[in-house]
């Protein structure tokens with residue numbers, strides 16, 4: 001199938017495969033060790049067009065469908081889950097809300113920079129004491145002459161220190177709940193915005209995760225994304241789509257762990273290892289089916305929230321389980337710091353948490369399957 005930018009899905013997967021083998025894989029271990037995104041990777045993600053994969057063509061993007069994006073993220077994640085996650089966040093929850101809810105002026109001002117990769121995007125919803133229950137944000141905004149003033153803290157924000165544009169959520173009054181929340185686009189260098197803690201993580205190392213501190217951040221009127229009070233809706237819509245991307249990243253980790261396990265089993269075959277590989281193959285295939293099914297449902301324009309949750313739930317569990325059993329099959333060498341099996345296990349452990357925990361996916365699906373019958 002030819003996509004709107006004239007390239008096929010297969011072309012984009014080949015771009016991701018080449019980037020993974022030429023640029024990402026050779027640097028993945030150092031990136032994990034040093035917890036830093038190498039400049040070459042950021043540059044090549046942009047140069048090869050991947051940062052604009054989802055943006056509309058009129059703003060310089062490729063307008064690729066969800067299935068293509070999932071295949072690209074899975075391919076990159078086999079080489080480095082951190083790189084795939086940075087790209088997923090940039091595309092789905094940073095560029096996505098601007099494309100879907102920005103005014104024409106906002107889109108013309110920001111999307112071409114995000115699509116070219118000149119700018120990196122971030123998404124700041126989580127706070128030190130608010131995660132799953134996003135309706136109860138405490139970061140506050142007040143209307144002031146000509147715009148808004150924001151105060152508060154954001155936590156666990158991927159890419160936010162390097163980001164050029166942060167899609168950030170704040171409430172007019174925590175007492176109002178969901179309808180008090182609005183979305184803002186906050187550019188790098190905004191006065192009053194600073195980085196607090198830099199989090200040293202177990203997995204996805206090289207994908208920076210930071211606390212943001214907002215001390216009387218002044219934003220002009222044109223920073224409001226979508227209508228005032230629609231912020232939570234904007235966040236949840238972005239997260240639902242983003243979940244397919246994160247599920248694809250988890251699938252890439254599951255696939256890499258499966259290949260490691262298969263290679264280790266083939267080196268010294270035994271029946272219990274053959275059984276472990278067979279079970280892992282089943283889990284991997286189930287996860288892949290759900291990820292691409294969710295992508296297809298979204299691409300057909302149908303409601304996809306349940307499918308995205310199921311894909312995220314199953315793919316992140318598959319990544320964790322295959323990486324864990326892979327450690328048994330690899331034997332003691334797998335436990336060595338920096339071994340592929342060890343990095344995959346650490347990376348896998350993060351996926352049940354990001355963009356909605358496993359329990360939250362169960363809640364979304366459970367409510368939909370039981371309460372709406």
Ligand SMILES: Cc1cc2nc3c(=O)[nH]c(=O)nc-3n(C[C@H](O)[C@H](O)[C@H](O)COP(=O)(O)OP(=O)(O)OC[C@H]3O[C@@H](n4cnc5c(N)ncnc54)[C@H](O)[C@@H]3O)c2cc1C
Nearest residue numbers: 123124125126130131132156157158354355356357359360
């Ligand atoms: C590496 C990494 C990157 C991240 N990047 C971003 C980012 O870019 N932007 C951003 O905004 N956030 C980001 N996050 C935050 C992430 O989305 C949150 O950690 C996640 O939503 C959970 O929120 P919490 O940590 O506050 O946990 P809590 O919501 O406090 O949950 C704690 C535990 O309780 C469970 N729980 C909570 N509520 C319920 C319930 N109603 N029923 C059953 N169980 C429940 C949860 O599943 C979890 O196990 C990132 C997190 C990590 C680890």
